[in-house]
Structure formats: C-alpha cells, structure tokens
Amino acid sequence: MAEKASDRTMTDAADRYATSSDGLRLHYRDVGRGEAGALPVVCLPGLTRTAVDFEVLAAHLSGGGAGGPRRRVLSLDYRGRGGSDHDPDASHYSVPVEAGDVLAVLADAGIDAAVFVGTSRGGLITMVLSTVRPEVIRGAVLNDIGPVLEPAGLDRIRGYVGRLPAPKDWDDAVRTVKGYAGSQFPGLDEDDWLYFARSTYAERDGVFRGRYDPALVESLRALDPAKPMPTLWPQFEGLSGVPVLVVRGETTDLLSTETVAEMARRHPDCALLTVPGQGHAPLLHDPATLARIAAFATRCDAAPAVGPR
Secondary structure, three states, X not given: OOOOXXXXXXXXXXXXXXXXXXXXXXXXXXXXXXOOOOOOEEEEOOOOOOHHHHHHHHHHHHOOHHHOOOOOEEEEOOOOEOOOOOOOOHHHOOHHHHHXXXXXXXXXXXXXXXXXXXXXXXXXXXXXXXXXXXXXXXXEEEEOOOOOOOHHHHHHHHHHOOOOOOOOOHHHHHHXXXXXXXXXXXXXXXXXXXXXXXXXXXXXXXXXXXXXXXHHHHHHHOOOOOXXXXXXXXXXXXXXXOOEEEEEEOOOOOOOHHHHHHHHHHOOOEEEEEEOOOXXXXXXXXXXXXXHHHHHHHHHHOOOOOOOO
8 A cells, every 4th residue: 555645744845936947937846844964855757747746755755754864855847737837839848948947946946956856757857957967966766767768658658648538527537547557557556546546637626637738749749659769878877976766667668677777787876676566657655665765865865966067
C-alpha cells in the first residue's frame, strides 16, 4: 500500500507563483522550511503531469521521513499545466523553455542549489539544466528517464495525450487511466488507481478536465515516429559531478535496462532503484522508494558543490 499525503502533516505548505521571462504566471507548491544543512528538493513532473504528483514525497521529505532531516520541497507546474498559465504559442511547450521556467521559479523561491527529482520530462529538464547551470544541482533523481527514449514508450504516450474523452465521474476517470496505463502498473491497488485518477483530472461543478493545456499535443506531433529520437548523452554527462539515482519502473517501456547499464558505466556515482509492479513512471508513493529518495538526499547534503562551467 502506498503512503498517503494525509499520513503526514504538510507543514508550512503554500501555493506560490513566479513569473516566466515572457510574462506567464508559473505555479509551484512550497512545502516545509527545512533544517539547517539540509538541501531543498525540487520536484519536476512528467509531460502532462503537475505538482500534485509529488504530494506524498513532499510530505515525506518535509516531515523528516526515514530518519532524515526536514527539508524544504518545491514542486512545479510547468507552463500550460496545473495552476500555471497556458502559453498562447504552443511551440513554447519545450524542454529548453521549461528549463528556463524552472530557473525563474528557483530565483523566486531564493534557492541557489538543490537536489532535483525529475520524473520523465522533468528528468530531461534536469539534464539540460546540468549543462547550463550545473551549480544549482547537488544531486539528481531521474525517475524512469535517461538519455535514450524507447520508441515503444513514445508511441504509447502519443496515443493518449490530448485524445482521451472527459470522464463523467471519478469511477469513469479510474477506468480511463486504467485503460491507457494499466499495462504499465500491474502492481497498483484500487486506492492507488483512484489517487492516480485524481492527480490526472481536475473536477469542478461536475465537469472533468485534464490538468494540462490540450495544445501540448502539438509538441508530440512534431516528432517523426519513423526517425529515432536524438540521444542526450552529453546532457546526462553534465551530471557527472553529482550523485545520481535512477528510479526505473520494472514494467516500463520508455527506459531500457541497456540504457540504465550504460548510464551506470558512464557516471562515476550512479545508483539504480527498480520499483516492482510499476512502469512509466513510478509514482514515488511506496515506502521503499520514499525511504531511498530520503536517504539519497541526505547523502547529497555532504556531496561537494559543482561550480559553474
């Protein structure tokens, strides 16, 4: 059974807003004050996901879970997702632009260095940031993402983003998310699926909507399925000076075991955690994963800082 956010007190939690370089309002969730010497944690969600995905992890880390120090945790909504403004130009829904948005949030929050937790697209953004602002990253958790993206996973994601009908109620929402994600998450129970549905859809006055701008699908249409995606090995190697933890879902179709092995070969301090019964991307709710991330963050507290290049 996954740990629930309500199992811990979300102390000093606030919804805050930064402004992007082009004037959009960017929402982020700011949880906890953090103890002296404990690095803050910055959580970056997947392509269509939001800060809601990190409620459980934020509660765990801000509350001193697994015997670690209490930490400040920021969870972001990229432009066009969650509580952030939609962009009138869909071409701006891109990793480089969103990396700039992350820097705007860090400046607004007064954070100059942190441990990053990047799920899927959030991991890509983390790798890109390591090449332009390496000093802000003191450690990186890459959640089911690496420098090589498997075509099967990309095809599956293309198949549902922006194409799902609006659910009629929460039971229908659960059926919908099971329909496109069931093969990836054979280990979830019904409570987990309801949590998944509630983090995927927002309901207001009986009307259900996804938590992202439908125009986000344009960024996927630009990809040619007949051509392999460019690899990001140079960006991954930008993390070579900090500890890395790769979290891989046992049943993922986006991150291969071969890619993970190559990541470990190239990086001097790269550990692996496989989450059983979950695919792309692990929910970061289960006690073992929460404890491992908390321990990793504690280890990063003592790691040397990386200077600007």
